[in-house]
Amino acid sequence: MALVEIRDVSKSFRRDAEQIDVFDRLSMDIEPGTFTALMGPSGSGKSTLLNLIAGLDKPTSGSVRVGGAEVSSMTPAQLAEWRSQNVGFVFQQFNLLPALTAFQNVELPLLLTRLSKKQRDERVRIALGVVGLDDRLHHYPRQLSGGQEQRVAIARAIVADPTLILLDEPTGQLDARSSQEVLALLGRLNEEFGKTIIIVTHDPQAAAKARRQLHLDKGTFVEQGQAGAPAAVPMAAGVAR
């Protein structure tokens, strides 16, 4: 059974008096444990699709199901809880909270759980260890390089052990070396921990890391690569809710 099921999804925006149709009756499946790259020209609707999968936006019509849950019909409160348990989101501009340390930024999703302080500390250290920043726990974002910031953002996305990690142009602000580090990390998360990853990117190198590449153009998909999914391995024990 697919982890992400998109069925006949249409999305249109209204800008002033003009209606802009991003896509019309789009359908796709994403299997659990896969690493998928969404590519396409600017304005093709890649980020919009990512937002729909994350429940940050609602389709004009159609159905978005993730892990069997009908995301498109949830209330805002249900979506918030669902996101906190099932989705890790990484942005192009890192979006760390500048007033918090790396540790505190990564801890944010765990504040929504019933974990004790000690359990949270342990989880945060594991997540920062996975991204190779366990020596930067108490650094503020301004004290980190762009690549390190993005790795902290990835640690924040994985700390609650979500099923699905969504990344919107995660290497868009990084130099070549930092991009490679981040892509290698994403590959590890997919291969070693079995995380399902969907990445929106313009970067061919980033797309090449994915086993499956989908090109979105004029509202339709063109598939370019397909490979099997590795077996899932949980990062840590299940998060208490």
Next chain:
Amino acid sequence: MKFWPLLLANLGRHKRRTLLTMASVALALFLFASLRTVITTLKAAAEFGSARRLVSTNASGLIFPLPVAYAQRLAAVPGVEKVTWANWFGGQYGDGKRFFANFAVDAKTYLDLYPEMSVPADQREAFLRDRSGALIGSRLIDLFGWKVGQNVTLRGTIFPGDWTFTVRGVYTPTDPAINDDALMFHWDYLDERNDRSGLAGWYIMQIDSPDNAPRIAKAIDDLFRNSSAPTKTGTEQAFNASFATMWGNVGLLMNTIGMAVVFAILLVAANAMMMSARERTRELAVLKTIGFSDRRLFGLVMLEAGAITITGAVLGLGAAKLLYKSTNFNAAGFLPGFDVTGPTLAVGGAIALVLMLASGIVPAMRAARLPVVAALRNVE
């Protein structure tokens, strides 16, 4: 509380702005507490007075005296148990910059009528024995550093000349509404040096029952109605209240100023909270992406508003309470018993809560209703 670091981090983002906003709230509530305490102190002074004491003044006004010969006739009025009298002296000490009340009183009867003035027995006796002795309020003697047995000279303004008294005792009020910032001396001493002798400023009578006060007051005024110095008699409470009303409608003025200050600070605090939330639009959107619900973000922003206003309130109200208490402030004797009361602190706390709600509600609702995608798109 696990959200505490997040709250502290948000408050610490613009430390100067947060501290200035807290200081504004603190100052506003300090001023509010001070102004309200002026009102409550005046009110307490106006309400002070034994129900068993009547005061007679000249019907033409307090500045006009009454013959001291009235004392015996007053004592004879049915229901009157004791009679005493006093004169406003109006002397100045030193350079006269520090005002304090000073009275000539008929010592023995005056102290009998005012058990609220506590005087050690030996000092009371010493004062009664010495015709030029003076009884000093506990605050006043501390203020000037006088000692019992020391001579103190006042310069008369109503009664010209230098008047030297020997400090014979210290009185301590058992009721905070009684002025502890005054000097009292023997009426006999004033009378013998005065060109116009035999005059009393006002009379105070102890009566048998508060229920008889209207009847006795009428009897007294009827007694002197056709004399050259008719009286106006009322309860001691009404007499004290007449002093309070000399301030005019000061309560309304104080309340108006206090509320205006609080309202001005409300705008400052609301503006600071709005700015803070607007600057963090992207961060709020990120928190929603992570899974923070609308309700939780609403609560976090309200908590920030609460942390600023409640801290400000604790500082402002606490400072008012401690400052006036520790300095024993009484506005140079005009406001005896000046102390920020529990109800004033409670009203101040309620104002802080209103400030919190009014300054936090709009940014909190904006945070809760923030559309994530639009917020991220607009700032990226």
